[in-house]
Amino acid sequence: MDLGIKGRIALVSGGxxxxxxxxxRLLLEAGARVAITDRAGGTLSDSLDDLKSAGEVIAVEADVTSTDSITALFDAVKTQLGAPDILVNAAGVTGATGDFLEVDDAGWLETLDINLMGAVRMCRAAIPAMRANKWGRIVLFSSEDAVQPYVDELAYCASKAAIQNLTKGLSKAYGCDNVLVNVVMPAFIATPMTDKMMEKRADEKGVGFDEAIESFLEExxxxxxxxxxxxxxxxxAAVAFLCSERASFINGAALRVDSGSVQTMAM
Structure with missing residues (x-):
């Protein structure tokens, strides 16, 4: 299916x-020119090497907790590719976890700074050029946790609920400029983040990694x-669709990719 974004410029955080x-990868395969970004000291260069065969891609290190770093990021992307038409903000952390009464202010603030304010800063940098061009797609990352919070990770849950609200607000503010803002809500995806969760669970329960996953799903x-x-x-696949011309009448929506984990009618 042609997504209608060949030649568009996309910026993906958490890349x-x-x-x-x-x-x-899917945006590259659809013909977009892509910049990936993440913090220094990670595996960004490995990701760049992995993606090069799929299309035109660059990598720029940046820290979503720093406005100056984000300004430098957008300047670099504009210089090398042009102003982004598409923003996918996948950067995020589990953050502070544990009993609510034992998580201090620093834990809460760090989680909110990365998950919520990181998205705010990225959107604030991306939207002006999209408005000027009368075309933009923004996809933010929330979670099932936004609508069914888990008591041992309330900072994360609150940050993702805020992303839902931010998405709806931005969609109302800039939809008239053909800047469409939507959110995806994954649940328990095989990523380095959930690998760490399951490794910790396996150690605590004295079981293997696969057994930890099975018990987590059941319990x-x-x-x-x-x-x-x-x-x-x-x-x-859901992200690429929301970035495409095929989703030209979808704005302010939350798309669950969760195997049915959310068991209510709530957004």
Whole structure:
């Protein structure tokens, strides 16, 4: 299916692995020119090497907690490719976890700074050029946790609920400029983040990695009817669609990619 974005310029944060990397891959395969970004010291260069065969791609290190770093990022992308028409903000962390009464302000603020304010800063940098060009696509990353919070990761849940609200607000503010803003809501996807979760669970329970996944699905995610972790490319397919001309009448929507984990009618 032709997504109608050949030649468009896309910027993907969190592009060093997982859902960000696979979103970049599908955008490249659709003909977009792509910049991937992530913090220094990670696997961004590995991701760049992996994606080069799919199309024109560059990598620029940046920190979403720094306005100056984001300004430098957009300047570099504009110089090398042009102003982004598409923004996919996949950067995020699990952040502070544990009993609510034991998570301090620093834990909350770090989680919100990366997950929520990182998205705010990226959108603030991207939207002016999209408005001027009368075409833009923004896809933010929320989570099932936004609408069914888990008590041991409330900072993460709150940050993702805020992303839902931010998405709806931006869609109302800039839809008139043909800048469409939507959100994807993954649940338990096979990524480095959930690998760490399952490694910790395996150690705590004294079981193997696969057994940890099985018990987690049974005990913590009973609504996931497919009884497996999702794949990063399954989320990326939803992202690529929302970035495309095929989604030209979708604005302010939340697309769940969660195997049925959310068991309510809520957004």
């Amino acid at each position: 060093d692995s997982g859902m960000g990397r696979e979103s970049a 913590e995610r009973p609504g996931m009817t497919l009884k497996r972790r999702g794949r990063a490319d399954e989320v990326a």
